[in-house]
Amino acid sequence: MFSHLYPNFHKGRILKREMLENLRDYPRHFVDLYFQDYTDGIISGMDVTIGEGHLTVGRGIVKHQGRIYLFEREEHIPYEATGMETVLKIRFQEETSLTDYYVYETSYVLDTELESRLDERELGRFKLKQGARLRGDYQDLADMATEFNTWNIVHVEHAGRNEPTLAPYILRYFANEMLKTVTNHPYDLAFAMQCLNADRVERGLVLHYIGNRMGTGYREYTNLQILKYLARILDDAKSGGRSSKTEWKTGGRQRVIVD
Incomplete structure (x- = not known):
């Protein structure tokens, strides 16, 4: 059986140790319980x-x-x-x-x-x-x-439910730029809305989006790889989606020079 205890202070009552312990422990217990499922x-x-x-x-x-x-x-x-x-x-x-x-x-x-x-x-x-x-x-x-003279937050780990995820700033930046494009791809719109509305976006969702959007399937990537793939997806959306799945899988558009 569980109960909610709240100290009741009245003039003339004895101030008990248990009442002070309740005030001390409740905020800390609340924070610990609220974030108990989060990773470091x-x-x-x-x-x-x-x-x-x-x-x-x-x-x-x-x-x-x-x-x-x-x-x-x-x-x-x-x-x-x-x-x-x-x-x-x-x-x-x-x-x-x-x-x-x-x-x-x-x-x-x-x-x-x-x-x-x-x-x-x-x-x-x-x-x-x-x-x-x-x-x-x-x-x-x-x-x-960018390597030089630029503050880089790509490698920073933010707490997630199952595993650390990317900085919300990166994903919100991606979402804002995506919504400025002419994309009508349902994955783009749904993912962008999620990035803007959520406090954090789980790493698994980001990886599923990249895999489905690029046609490569779910794969594990580092934070830096995720950033590069998101940048390529954004470039594709800005170009009107002219990149093919073959181009995604082979690492980008191929250039043929005829002499």
């Missing part, structure tokens, strides 16, 4: 904006090793142009115990090691040349993976 990854927020010489990480919620972390204030992280690929990560410290608390500290680090360790989670990456300006505005979908 970014649940909400954690958007990075680019300033002059610094990155600003916004507020958000992250799940790491099954634990929910609330990042309740913005943080500024200075960066420099090194010409090397650099990853902005959250680094999670081991548990420490104080008299009244168990503490799980986190910090932001800029690291040239591209692979994240078990105690780290990526927020984005860049490779900035000397004298260049780091940018976060994109010319098109494929531009998000």
Whole structure:
């Protein structure tokens, strides 16, 4: 049998430990239960904006090793142009115990090691040349993976129901561009609407869409491969759907030069 307990405070009543424990535990239990089916990854927020010489990480919620972390204030992280690929990560410290608390500290680090360790989670990456300006505005979908001087969120893992998925920003960008085309393909319209209306789009749905749209069937792809295929689908929609399934399967349009 389950019951909902809510402390009833009245003047003259004894303040009991159980009443305070109820106030302490209820919000944490609610958050844990609400997100219990989500994988590790970014649940909400954690958007990075680019300033002059610094990155600003916004507020958000992250799940790491099954634990929910609330990042309740913005943080500024200075960066420099090194010409090397650099990853902005959250680094999670081991548990420490104080008299009244168990503490799980986190910090932001800029690291040239591209692979994240078990105690780290990526927020984005860049490779900035000397004298260049780091940018976060994109010319098109494929531009998000430009190697130099571009803030790259393609590899960031966002929490999903069964497995991590892509950043919602990427899929919303795709959807907005798709709806500007003249496509009448039912998969395009349905998928674009889903990307715009949902807080997140599950990775499996993205892979099924790519497989059905390209005629290649369901396949596992990395985040970078997914971005490239979505960019090709968008180009096809903009061209009026003149690409054939054979062209998709062979890696793109083939050019024949006659001398």
